[in-house]
Amino acid sequence: DQQVKQNSPSLSVQEGRISILNCDYTNSMFDYFLWYKKYPAEGPTFLISISSIKDKNEDGRFTVFLNKSAKHLSLHIVPSQPGDSAVYFCAASENFGNEKLTFGTGTRLTIIP
Amino acid sequence: DVKVTQSSRYLVKRTGEKVFLECVQDMDHENMFWYRQDPGLGLRLIYFSYDVKMKEKGDIPEGYSVSREKKERFSLILESASTNQTSMYLCASGWLAKNIQYFGAGTRLSVL
Numbered sequence: 126d127q128q129v130k131q132n133s134p135s136l137s138v139q140e141g142r143i144s145i146l147n148c149d150y151t152n153s154m155f156d157y158f159l160w161y162k163k164y165p166a167e168g169p170t171f172l173i174s175i176s177s178i179k180d181k182n183e184d185g186r187f188t189v190f191l192n193k194s195a196k197h198l199s200l201h202i203v204p205s206q207p208g209d210s211a212v213y214f215c216a217a218s219e220n221f222g223n224e225k226l227t228f229g230t231g232t233r234l235t236i237i238p
Numbered sequence: 239d240v241k242v243t244q245s246s247r248y249l250v251k252r253t254g255e256k257v258f259l260e261c262v263q264d265m266d267h268e269n270m271f272w273y274r275q276d277p278g279l280g281l282r283l284i285y286f287s288y289d290v291k292m293k294e295k296g297d298i299p300e301g302y303s304v305s306r307e308k309k310e311r312f313s314l315i316l317e318s319a320s321t322n323q324t325s326m327y328l329c330a331s332g333w334l335a336k337n338i339q340y341f342g343a344g345t346r347l348s349v350l
Contacts, residue, residue, distance in 0.1 A: 129280075131280075157337055159337060161341075166343065167343055168242070168330070168344055169281070169328070169341045171340070174337065174338070214280060224334070224336065224339070225283065225286065226337065227283075228273075229280050
């Protein structure tokens with residue numbers, strides 16, 4: 126039972142445009158969410174997170190939006206750059222400070238120059 | 239910078255062999271984790287540990303065991319490797335009561 130789902134396995138976006146990656150979850154106990162980025166032959170690296178008490182968190186070109194009623198979060202990257210080409214995983218935990226994360230299946234983002 | 243080091247990048251083993259995957263972190267993190275990554279399935283948690291000599295089962299512990307004799311080192315053991323354990327294995331570490339985990343580069347294991 127996949128509690129965190131990323132329904133788009135891949136996404137291609139023109140350089141300079143906005144990339145939007147989506148993530149849905151089913152466990153209503155999840156209240157802290159993270160995005161990780163993974164390049165080939167490297168481990169995932171933390172990108173940005175959001176607590177359920179917020180609906181938006183921004184860090185430079187990256188913004189995460191949370192819609193708790195829809196159990197949906199999204200990662201916006203603007204403007205997209207070639208170095209953003211990677212696999213993106215969303216992850217969730219049942220409370221802040223609970224170190225156990227449940228990961229989604231990943232979305233491969235390709236930025237077209 | 240946090241460093242999580244996995245001892246091997248690639249391993250090829252035969253069915254039935256006992257396999258050890260080693261992971262070392264240098265940030266004095268309390269927590270350590272083992273995941274496997276498979277296409278279409280994302281990262282799935284195998285085992286984790288909050289402290290030395292302590293372990294907790296993750297979502298897919300069958301066929302695996304772990305050992306944490308020292309704080310900085312967390313080993314994943316395949317007692318009798320099978321072909322369905324061919325995968326990318328990722329180790330991670332993190333501080334107690336903090337959600338962010340730091341990952342190693344991974345070990346790609348092929349069981350023939």
